Amino acid sequence: MHEGVAAYVLGVLDEEELEEFERHLDTCARCQAELQDMAEIPSRLDELKHLPSAAEDDPPMSMSR
Amino acid sequence: MCPVLGHLAGKLESTDAEAEHRIAVLYQEFGGPLLRHVRKSTGNDLQWAEDVVQETIVRAWRHSARLQWEPSLIWAWLLTVARRIVIDGRRRKSVRPHEVEPPEVDMLAVPDGSERALSAMVVADALRSLSEEHREVIEQTYLRDRTINEAAEILGIPPGTVKSRLYYGIRALRVLLRDKGVAG
Known part of the structure; x- marks a missing residue:
């Protein structure tokens, strides 16, 4: 259950899993601490959307398979 | 009093003055920073960002036990809730995710x-x-x-x-x- 914190922070859990994780979060100090640690990561990843080369020039960064 | 807070205060009238106070503090403390943060992910769409902040605050009110967390944890949670609301909104608005569109070179200027x-x-x-x-x-x-x-x-x-x-x-x-x- 603890590993769901990253998916929760990134907003990529299904609705059902999201609710389940939030109930877990209410009682899990470890996930609360990791939520704080990871909360700014999505904003950093959003910066990639302003960098054309990141999406286009580098095969591993795009749909390579 | 801002519209969101007024709306919430109305809902809370017959319930808990302490909860109402917590919401007011929450909005005062996080409302502005949250709006600035959310605007970045709504492509600077202010109306959409304001709606997202309002929905985030309403959700926080529904889970008022979480408002007793320490401020840095509340902030992390609010960011996460707001981000999810933006993502859900984007999915509703468009079949194609925005970031699949070719990046604008002008963005760098x-x-x-x-x-x-x-x-x-x-x-x-x-x-x-x-x-x-x-x-x-x-x-x-x-x-x-x-x-x-x-x-x-x-x-x-x-x-x-x-x-x-x-x-x-x-x-x-x-x-x-x-x-x-x-x-x-």
């Missing part, structure tokens, strides 16, 4: 463009430093607006594996970005 591009390159470098497995799940979920289950199907691996790799990948990314001084 705005006043803070060079700084932003520099920061983006740091993030791109960090992402490249990850293992292939970790980078892949970050790309196939968040960067392409897909859920864990959708990405699992595309990658042909179990959802639990995607979730686990995402966890270790994000932890590794956080360490890399912290070392480079762009994430706290």
